[in-house]
Amino acid sequence: MEDTEDLIELCLLMGKIMQQNGAETYRVEDTMTRIAQSFGRDESQSYVTPTGIMFTISPGAHAKLVRVSARETNLEKVNLANNVSRKIASGEMSTQVAYKELRKIETSPTDYSMRMQIIAATLASGFFTIMFQGSWYDFLPACLAGGLGFIALINFIRLFEIKFVAEFVASLLIGFTAFSLFSFGIGKEVDKIVVGSIMPLVPGLLITNAVRDLMAGHLISGLAKGAEAFLTAFAIGAGIAVMFALF
C-alpha cells in the first residue's frame, strides 16, 4: 500500500510542477496518466484546473488534491519535469528517485539572474516597437519605459502579493515614462513606444492558451485562464488610461 501512496504523491507533484510553470492542461493530465500507466495503473483519473489538481489512482481508491496557487512561465522547469517523466516511462527511474528529483526541480532557483531578465525585457520592448512599425527614434524610449515597467512589476509583485495591482502600477510607470519622454521631444510616436513597452506585461500567452484549452474541451481551465488574462489586460489598460488622462 505504501507504494501506491508514493506513486500518487509522485503524479501529483509532477502535475503541480508542470501546471505551475506554464505547461498546457492536456499535457499535464496526459503526463500524470502516463506515469501511472508505466507502473501498471491503467485506470487513473485526473482533473486539472489552473488553480488545483485532483488525482485518483484507481476506481474506488481515495482521491487526492493539490492546490496550485502561484502560476508563472518557467520553461526550464517544464523541460526538466518532462525529462523525469521520460525516464520513468522507460523504466530508468523508481518512484522514490523520481520524487526526490522533482522536489529538487520544484525548489531550484531560476536559471537566469534578475539582471539578465530585466535586460531581456528592456530589449524586447525596444524591438517590439520596431516590429509594430515604430521608427528607430522610438527604440531607446521604449527600452527605457519597458525596462522600468518590468523592474516595477517584479518588485511590486513581492510587495502587494496581488498580481493585478502590481501590473497596474507597472503600467502606470510605463505610461508616465513614455508620455514624459515624448513631451520632452524624445521619440516620434508615443503610441508605438507604449505598445512596445507593455509587451513584456501583456497576457498574450494566457489568451492563446485559454482559447486552446476551450477548444480542447477543458472548459473550466479555459474560462479561468481567460478571466486571468482579462484582469491583466484590464490592469494594463487602466494604468495607461490614467496616464492618457493626465497628459
Place this chain on the structure above:
Amino acid sequence: MLIEYAIASFFASAAFGIIYQAPRNTIIKCGLVGMIGWVIYISLVWGEVDSVPATLIASFVIAMVSQMLARIYKTPMIIFSVPGIIPLVPGSLAYDSMRSFVQNDYSVAISIAAKAFMISGAIAFGLVFSEVLNQIIKKIRQTKAQLR
C-alpha cells in the same frame, strides 16, 4: 525592410525566451522560430492577405517547426512555440482598443477588440491544426508499420 523586421523579431523572441526561462541552449532556436513566424506573417500582410488568415498560417508554421525541434532535442514543444508565438500576439490591437475605450470611442474600441479576439483564435487554431496534422501522420505511420 524585411531584414529589419527579421532582426527585431529574432531578438524579441529570444528575449522572451529568457523572460520565460527557456533552457539556455534553446534561446537562439527560440529566436529563430519567432523570426520565421514573423517574417511569414509580415510578408503575407504585405501581400495583402488579411491579418487573421496571415496569423493562422504563421502560427501553424511556428507549431510545425517547434514540433520538429522538440522531436530533435527531446523537449516539450512549448519551449519553442511559446517564445515563437509571442510576436503574433495581438498586443498592439489590445492596446488600441483599450485606448479607444478610454476616449469614449466605443464602436471603434469594440471592433478592434473583436479583431484582437479573432487573432488570438487564429493563433490557437494554427497550433491545434498542426497538432492534428502531426497526429494524423503518426497514425498513418503506425498503420503502415502494422501492415508490414
